[in-house]
Amino acid sequence: MTNSIRLYFDALSTFEEAEKKASKIISIVCSVAEVLRLNPQRFFFSNSGPMPAEVVLGCTSVGDANQWPSANQIQEVLMQCHEALENVQNAWRAISGEDRKKLQVPPPGIFQKSHVPA
Secondary structure, three states: OOHHHHHHHHHHHHHHHHHHHHHHHHHHHHHHHHHHHHOHHHEEEEOOOOOOHHHHHHOOEEEEHHHOOOHHHHHHHHHHHHHHHHHHHHHHHHOOHHHHOOOOOOOOOOOOOOOOOO
């Protein structure tokens, strides 16, 4: 395996890990947003301070405030995704055309200007 192919696989692995981190944060934010959109009176965050007992007892959905990402955490994960994506693109371009023929094509969308994890 050539060094450029090894660098590509390393970059792809790093990109996939960054996407997993982003997907986890996106899932947490979207889940809470959906509950708040549908029935905000039935939601509260645990580990974030006191709520009246009647509110807590009437809630059907609870979010753990300790898992809620800060804006800085979201920004950090987004930067990791952008950097990892750029590294994959550059690593793929560094592989010779002959060697590329032997490899699986990068995931769909990897060369689009804006790549958003699913």
